[in-house]
Amino acid sequence: MIETLIQIRHRIGEVVIPAGQQGSLIDPSLYLCLKQLGFNQVRELNHLDAIEFPEGKIICTPFLGEHGDLDIQCKAAWRIEACGRSVMCVADSDNVDNTLYEHINHLFPDLDILFLGMECDGAPYTWIYGPVLSAKVSRQQSEARRLNGSDAQRGMKLVEQLNPQTVFVYAMGLEPWLKFITSIDYADDDLAILESNKLIEQCQAQDRTAERIQGCAEFELTSKKNTKDNHRRLPARRINNKNSNPESVVSADNNSNIPETSIQPTFATSQKADPLSDLLDELHSAKIRITVVDGQLKINAPKGTLTKDLTTRIKNHKNDILALLNSHANTSDVSSSDSLPEDAILNEAFTPLSNQNMISNSKDATDILLTGATGFIGSFLLSELIQQTSATIHCLVRADNKQHAIDRVVNSLANYDIWDESINERIKVYCGDLSKQHLGLNQQQWDHLCSRVDIVFHNGATVHHLTPYEQLKATNVSGTLEILKLCTTEKNKELHFLSTLSVLPPPALAGENQFSENTPLANSPIPEGGYNRSKWMAEHLVWQARERGLKASIYRPGPISGDSLNGHCNANDFLYRLMLGYLYSKQAPDGETMLDLLPVDYAAKAIIYLALHNDEQTGSCYHLIHPNPVSSNLLFESCLNNGIEMQRVSYQQWFMSLQKIASSDSEHPLFPLVALFASRKQTDQKALTPTETHLPYDTSFSQGLLKDAPFDLPDLNEALFSTYLKSLNEVKVSSTNMNRHTSDNSSSSQSVMTL
Numbered sequence: 001m002i003e004t005l006i007q008i009r010h011r012i013g014e015v016v017i018p019a020g021q022q023g024s025l026i027d028p029s030l031y032l033c034l035k036q037l038g039f040n041q042v043r044e045l046n047h048l049d050a051i052e053f054p055e056g057k058i059i060c061t062p063f064l065g066e067h068g069d070l071d072i073q074c075k076a077a078w079r080i081e082a083c084g085r086s087v088m089c090v091a092d093s094d095n096v097d098n099t100l101y102e103h104i105n106h107l108f109p110d111l112d113i114l115f116l117g118m119e120c121d122g123a124p125y126t127w128i129y130g131p132v133l134s135a136k137v138s139r140q141q142s143e144a145r146r147l148n149g150s151d152a153q154r155g156m157k158l159v160e161q162l163n164p165q166t167v168f169v170y171a172m173g174l175e176p177w178l179k180f181i182t183s184i185d186y187a188d189d190d191l192a193i194l195e196s197n198k199l200i201e202q203c204q205a206q207d208r209t210a211e212r213i214q215g216c217a218e219f220e221l222t223s224k225k226n227t228k229d230n231h232r233r234l235p236a237r238r239i240n241n242k243n244s245n246p247e248s249v250v251s252a253d254n255n256s257n258i259p260e261t262s263i264q265p266t267f268a269t270s271q272k273a274d275p276l277s278d279l280l281d282e283l284h285s286a287k288i289r290i291t292v293v294d295g296q297l298k299i300n301a302p303k304g305t306l307t308k309d310l311t312t313r314i315k316n317h318k319n320d321i322l323a324l325l326n327s328h329a330n331t332s333d334v335s336s337s338d339s340l341p342e343d344a345i346l347n348e349a350f351t352p353l354s355n356q357n358m359i360s361n362s363k364d365a366t367d368i369l370l371t372g373a374t375g376f377i378g379s380f381l382l383s384e385l386i387q388q389t390s391a392t393i394h395c396l397v398r399a400d401n402k403q404h405a406i407d408r409v410v411n412s413l414a415n416y417d418i419w420d421e422s423i424n425e426r427i428k429v430y431c432g433d434l435s436k437q438h439l440g441l442n443q444q445q446w447d448h449l450c451s452r453v454d455i456v457f458h459n460g461a462t463v464h465h466l467t468p469y470e471q472l473k474a475t476n477v478s479g480t481l482e483i484l485k486l487c488t489t490e491k492n493k494e495l496h497f498l499s500t501l502s503v504l505p506p507p508a509l510a511g512e513n514q515f516s517e518n519t520p521l522a523n524s525p526i527p528e529g530g531y532n533r534s535k536w537m538a539e540h541l542v543w544q545a546r547e548r549g550l551k552a553s554i555y556r557p558g559p560i561s562g563d564s565l566n567g568h569c570n571a572n573d574f575l576y577r578l579m580l581g582y583l584y585s586k587q588a589p590d591g592e593t594m595l596d597l598l599p600v601d602y603a604a605k606a607i608i609y610l611a612l613h614n615d616e617q618t619g620s621c622y623h624l625i626h627p628n629p630v631s632s633n634l635l636f637e638s639c640l641n642n643g644i645e646m647q648r649v650s651y652q653q654w655f656m657s658l659q660k661i662a663s664s665d666s667e668h669p670l671f672p673l674v675a676l677f678a679s680r681k682q683t684d685q686k687a688l689t690p691t692e693t694h695l696p697y698d699t700s701f702s703q704g705l706l707k708d709a710p711f712d713l714p715d716l717n718e719a720l721f722s723t724y725l726k727s728l729n730e731v732k733v734s735s736t737n738m739n740r741h742t743s744d745n746s747s748s749s750q751s752v753m754t755l
Contacts, residue, residue, distance in 0.1 A: 002033065002037065005034075005037075005039070006037060009037075009038060009039065012039065013041060014041040014042070014043055015034055015039050015041065015042045015043070016042075016043050016045060016051065016058070016060075017030045017031065017034070017042065017043070017044055017045070017074065018030075018044070018045060018046075018047075018060055018063075018073060018074055018075060018076035019031075019044040019045060019046050019073065019074075020044075020073045020074030021071070021073050021074070025132040026070050026071070026072065026129060026132065027070075027071070027072050027073055027074050028074070029074070030042075030074050031044055045060035045076070046060065047060060047061065047062045047076070048060065048061065048107070055082055055083050056080070056081045056082030056083065057080075057081050058078060058079070058080050058081075059078070059079040059080075059081070059108075060076045060078065061076060061077045061078070061079050061088075061104055062076070062077065062100055062104070063075045063076050063077045063090070063091070063093060064093055064094060064095060064096065064097070064100050064101075064468065065091070065092060065093050065094055065149070066092045066093075066094050066119070066122050066147040066148055066149050067125075067147065068125035068129075068145035068146060068147055069145060069470065069471055070125070070129070075091070077089065077090040077091065077093060079108065083221075083223035084223060085112045085221045085222075085223065086108070086109065086110075086111050086112050086113075087111070087112060087113045087114075087115070087221075088111050088113070088114050088115065088162065088164070089115040090114070090115065090116055090117070090158070091115075091116075091117045091149075091171055092117040092118075092119050092122070092147075092148075092149035092150075092171065093116065093117070093149065093150055093158065094148050094149050094150050094154065095150045095154040095155065095157055095158045096154065096468045096469070096470045097467075097468030097469050097470070097530050098154075098157045098158065098161055099468070099528060099529050099530060100468075101157075101158055101161040101162060102161055102528070104161075104162070105161050105162055105163070110162070110163040110164065110165075111162050111163065111164035111165070112164060112165055112166065112221060113164055113165070113166045113167075113168065113219065113221070114158075114159060114162055114164035114166070114167050114168070115168050115170050115171075116150065116155055116158065116159075116167065116168070116169055116170070116199075117149050117169070117170060117171035117172060118149050118150060118151070118152075118155060118169050118172065118192055118195055118196045118199065119147075119148070119149045119171075119172065119173070119184075119192055120148055120149050120150060120151040120152075120191060120192055120195050121146075121148065121190075121191040121192055122146045122147035122148040122149065123146065123147050124142040124143050124145070124146055124147075125142065125145045125146065125147055126142040127147065128147065130142075151191075151195045152195045152196070152198035152199040152202065155195075155199045156199060156202050156203075159199075159203060159208070164208065165208060165209065166208065166209040166210070167199070167200070167203045167208055167209070167210040168210070168211060168212070168213050169196045169199065169200065169210075169211070169212040169213070170212075170213050170214070172184075172186070172192060172196070172212065172214065173186075174186060174212075174214040175214055175215055196212050197212075200212060275313075275317075276317050276320050276321075279310075279313050279314070279317060280321075282310070283310070283314075286301070286305040286310075288301040288305055288306060288310070289301070290314070290321060297314070297318060297321065297322065298505070298506065299314070340540065341526070341537065343473065343477050343537045344536070344537045344540035344541065345540075345544075346481075346484075346540075346541050346544040346545060346548075350484065350488070350544075350545065350548065351488070351548060351549070352487075352488045352492050352545070352548060352549040352550045353488055353491060353492050354492075358454075358491060358492045358493075358494070358551070359454045359455075359494070360615075361615055362455060362494060362611060362612045362613075362615055363389070363612050363613070364454075365389065365391045365454035365455045365494075366390075366391050366392065366452075366454060367391055367392050367394060367452045367453045367454055368385060368389065368391045368392070368393050368394065368453065368454065368455045368456070368457065369394045369395075369396065369449060369453045369455070369456045369457070369486075369493075370382055370385065370393055370394070370395050370396070370456075370457045370459065371395075371396045371434065371456075371457070371458050371459055371460030371479075371483070372458075372459035372460030372461065372498075373393075373395040373396075373397060373409055373412070373459075373460075374397055374408045374409055374412040375412075375459070375460075375463075376560070376570035376572070376573065376600060377459060377498070377557070377560060377600060377603065377604060378412075378459050378460070379412045379413050379415075379416055379418065380416070380418065380563075380600050380601055380603070380604035381457060381459060381604045381607060381608065382395065382409070382413065382427070383413060383418040383604065384604045384605055384607075384608040385457070385608060386423045386426060386427075388605075388608050388609065388612060389608075389612065391426075391454075391455075392426055392427075392428055393426060393427050393428070394428045394429075394430065394449060394452075394453060395409055395427060395428070395429050395430065396430050396432040396434070396439055396441075396460065397409060397429055397430065397431060397432065398431075398432070398433055399431045400431075401431060402429065402431055404431075405429040405430070405431050406429050409427065409429055415568075416563060416566075416568045417563075417566055417568065430445055430449075434460050434461075434474075434475045434476075434478075434479030434482065434483075435474035435475040435478060435479055436482075437482065438482065439479070439482050439483075439486070446486075447490075449486060450486055450489040450490040450491075451490045451491070453486070453493055454493060454494065455493060455494045455495075455496065455611070456483060456486065456487055456493050456494070456495050456496065457496045457498070457607075457611070458480065458483045458495065458496070458497045458498065459498040460475075460479065461475060461476045461479075461498075461531075461534075461535070461538075462475040462476060462531075463531060463572075464530075464531060465529060465530075465531050465574075467530050467531065468530045469530035469533045469534055470530075471530070472530050472531060472534040473534060473537075476531075476534035476535060476537075476538055477534055477537045477538050477541070479538075480497070480538040480541050480542065481541060483495070484541060484542070484545050484550070487545075487550060487552075488550065492550065492551065494551045494552070494611075495542065495545075495550060495551065495552040495553070496552070496553050496555065496607070496611045497538075497539070497542045497552060497553070497554050497555070498555050498557065498607070499535050499538070499539045499542075499554050499555065499556045500532070500535050500556055500557060501556045501557065501558045501623065501625065501697055502527060502529070502531075502532040502535065503521060503524065503527060503532060503535050503536040503539055503556065504524050504527070504556075504697070505524055505525060505527065514695065514696055514697060514698040515623075515696060515697050515698060516698045517620070517621050517622060517623050517698055517699070517700075517701045517702065518620075518621065518701065520543065521536070521539055521540060521543055522540075522543075524536075539554060542554060553610070553611065553620055553621070553622070554620075554621040554622070555607050555610075555621075555622050555624060556621065556622065556623050556624065556697075557598065557603060557624040557625075558596060558598060558623070558624060558625030558626075558697065559575060559595075559596065559597050559598070559625070560573070560597070560598055560599075560600050560603055561575060561597035561598065561599050561600065561724065562576070562599065562600060562723075562724050562727060563599065563600055563601045564599035564601055564602065564714040564720055564723065565601065565723075566723070566727065567723040567724045567725075567726055567727030567728070568727060569724065569727060569728070570600070575597070576728075579724070579728055580728055581668065582639075582646065583639075583644060583725075583728055583729065584668065585657065585668075586644075586645050586646060586647060587646070587647050587649055587654060587657060588636065588646055588647075588648055588649075588654065589648070589649060589650065589651040589653075589654040589655075590648050590649065590650055590651065591632075591651065592631055592632055592633055593631075593632045594629040594630070594631065594632070594695075595626075595629055595630055595631070595632050595634075595635065595716060596625050596626040596627075596629040596695060597626055597716060598624055598625060598626045599714050599720070602711070602713055602714055603624055605709070605711050606624060606702070606706055606709070607622075607624070609706065609709050609711075610622055610702065610705060610706070613705075613709075614705050620701065622701065622702040623697045623698060623699045623701075623702055624699075624702065625695065625697050625699055626713075626716060627695065627699050627703055627713075628713075628715070628716065629695065629716065630716040630717070634716070634717070634718060634721065635721050636648070637718065638718045638721035638722050638725060639725060641718065641722070642722055642725050642726070642729075644725065644729070
C-alpha cells in the first residue's frame with residue numbers, strides 16, 4: 001500500500017518487489033512508482049529468486065491470483081525460511097489450477113505455517129482496471145471476471161499440496177477501520193466467512209492448527225535445530241492477537257506430543273507379515289505416497305527417496321498393495337456419467353441430424369474444414385489433405401484480417417518446405433477464433449461452412465502446459481462445442497478430433513498393463529495440468545456426441561518429432577528445445593529411456609489415411625506412437641558420430657546447470673522448459689533406469705489398419721537421428737517462448753518428458 005509506505009519511508013532501508021512487465025497499463029511498474037516517491041533502494045526479484053541471510057532466505061514464488069485472468073506479474077507469494085523453519089504468505093491466491101503449487105512443492109520442503117487470504121467473492125475487475133479501459137464495458141462483462149481469491153475447496157487443495165502444520169486465514173479486511181477504504185463489512189453469513197470457516201474446520205479435521213486472524217498478531221517458531229526431533233514439525237505458537245478470541249490461542253512447546261500431519265496411505269499401520277510390512281513401514285517413513293488410478297499404482301515420492309531397490313520391491317508386491325489399498329478406500333469413478341465435471345457433459349439437447357445429406361464415402365468429400373492449420377502438425381495435415389484428396393480445404397485461422405490469415409498459412413507451410421504455389425486455389429482461409437461463438441465467424445461465413453463442409457478435422461487448440469485450465473477452457477473445450485454445433489447444423493459432418501495421449505493416466509510401473517485404443521475415456525481420471533485436463537474435457541464431449549450418433553473419430557498422438565525427410569522440427573516443441581539445449585550446453589543427463597517418437601510427416605499421412613480409407617472404422621480411437629521404440633543411447637551415439645561433443649552427467653548435476661540457466665540466461669533454449677523440470681524427481685527411475693521395450697499405449701488397432709498404406713513407417717535409427725541433428729545444428733536459438741503457442745496438438749506425452 002503506497003499510502004502506508006510513504007508514512008514509514010524514513011524507517012525503510014530496502015523495498016523488495018516482484019519484477020513486473022515494465023509498466024504496462026494492467027501491470028504498472030512498482031519499481032518506477034517507488035523510485036518516483038523517493039525510495040532509493042528498490043530490488044526486483046524474478047520467480048524463484050532469493051535474498052539470502054544467515055540461516056535463512058526470502059524466496060519470491062509465482063502467484064496464481066485474483067486478477068480476472070489478466071497477466072499480472074507484479075505480485076508474488078513469499079516464502080521465508082529461517083533456522084530450519086518455513087512460512088509462506090500467498091495473500092489472495094486463487095488456486096484455479098493446483099499444478100503451479102505442485103511444482104513449488106517439489107522444489108521445497110513442507111511448510112510450518114501457511115498464510116492464505118480468502119476474499120473468495122472479489123470485486124468485478126473494473127473496480128481496479130476500469131480507468132485504463134479504452135471503452136466502457138457492460139455490467140454483464142464486468143461481472144464475468146472477478147478479482148476472487150480461493151474458496152474452501154481450492155484453498156484445501158493448496159493446503160494439502162504445501163502440507164503446512166499451521167494455517168492462518170488473513171488479509172480479509174475484517175478490521176473495522178479498513179471498511180472505509182475497502183467497503184468490506186462482512187456479516188456472519190457472507191461467502192468469504194462461510195468458506196474460510198469451512199477451510200478452518202477441514203484443516204482442524206486433518207490435525208492441522210488453523211484459525212482466522214486479524215489486526216495485530218505475533219507468532220513464535222522454535223528453531224528446528226534446537227528441537228529433540230528434527231523430523232517433527234511444530235505448529236506456530238501465537239503470542240497475541242489483539243482482534244481474536246483469546247481462548248483460541250495456539251500453544252505448543254518443544255516437549256509436546258504433536259501428531260505428525262500425514263497424507264500417506266492408511267495402510268501405514270498394516271499388520272501384514274514381513275516382508276510386505278517392512279516395505280509399508282519404509283514407504284511411510286519416507287513419505288512416499290501410493291494411490292490407485294484405474295487399477296494402476298501411482299507413486300508420489302519426495303526427491304531422493306524412491307530408490308531402485310524400493311521400486312523393485314513395490315513391483316514385487318504390487319498385487320498385495322493394490323488389495324490393501326482397495327480394502328481401505330471406497331474409490332469412486334470420477335469419470336462416471338453421474339460424476340463428470342460440468343464442462344465434460346454435453347448438453348442433452350445436442351442431437352445429430354438425419355444422415356440423409358451426409359456423404360457415404362470419406363474420399364468423396366468436396367469440402368473439408370481444418371482447424372489449427374498454422375501449427376506444426378496442422379501444417380503437415382493440410383499438406384496431406386491436399387495430396388490425398390481433391391477437396392477444397394477450408395482453414396480457420398486466428399488473424400487480424402484475411403491477408404494476415406493467408407500469410408500465416410503460406411508462411412507456415414513454407415517454413416517446413418511443404419508449400420507449393422499450385423495448391424493456392426484449393427485453400428480457402430477464414431479469420432476465426434475457437435473461443436468465440438460460431439468460431440468467431442460472421443453469420444454468412446458460418447452458414448456457408450455449415451452447408452458446404454463434409455468433413456471436419458479439429459486440430460486447433462491452445463497448447464500451453466503451464467497455463468491453468470480456466471484460461472484454456474474457452475479455446476480447447478468451448479471451441480470443441482462450437483465445432484460439434486457446426487458438425488450438426490444444416491447437415492451432419494464427419495468429425496476427426498485430435499486429442500493427445502496425455503488424457504490417459506501416466507504409465508504405471510514399467511512392464512505393466514497397456515492402455516487400449518478401444519478403452520473408453522470414462523475409465524480414466526482427470527489428468528493433471530491445465531492443457532491435459534482441457535483435452536480430457538473436450539474428448540469427453542466428442543465421445544458423448546459419438547454415442548448420440550455423430551460420426552466421429554479420435555486420434556491421440558504421442559511424442560511427435562521432426563520431418564523424417566529434411567529434419568524440420570517444431571521450434572516450440574519440448575523435445576526440440578531439449579535437444580537444442582543439450583547441443584548448446586554440450587551436456588545431457590545420464591540414464592537410458594525408450595524413445596517412441598513419431599515423425600510428423602508420417603503422423604500426418606497416417607491420420608489422413610485412417611480418416612479417408614476406413615469408413616467402416618470411423619468412430620474409432622487411434623493411438624499414434626512409434627510401435628518400435630529404441631534406446632535414447634542411440635540418439636547420443638548419433639551425436640558422437642556426427643562430431644557433436646556431449647558430456648553425460650548425473651541428473652543432479654544437470655539439474656543444477658538448469659537452475660543456473662533459470663537465473664542467468666533467458667535466451668538459452670532450455671530457459672522456457674525450466675518450470676517443466678521443476679517437478680522432476682532426482683531419482684526418477686523411469687528416466688534413469690535401463691530401457692524396457694514395453695509400450696504403455698496399445699497401437700495394434702491403428703497399425704493393423706495402416707499395414708496396407710502406400711507409405712512406410714520410418715525407423716528410429718541413426719540415419720533419422722542424424723537428419724534431425726543436422727537440422728538442429730543449423731538452427732540458432734530462437735527467443736520465442738515455446739510454452740505459449742496457439743496452434744495444434746504438439747503433444748507432450750509422458751514419453752517425451754522422460755528423455
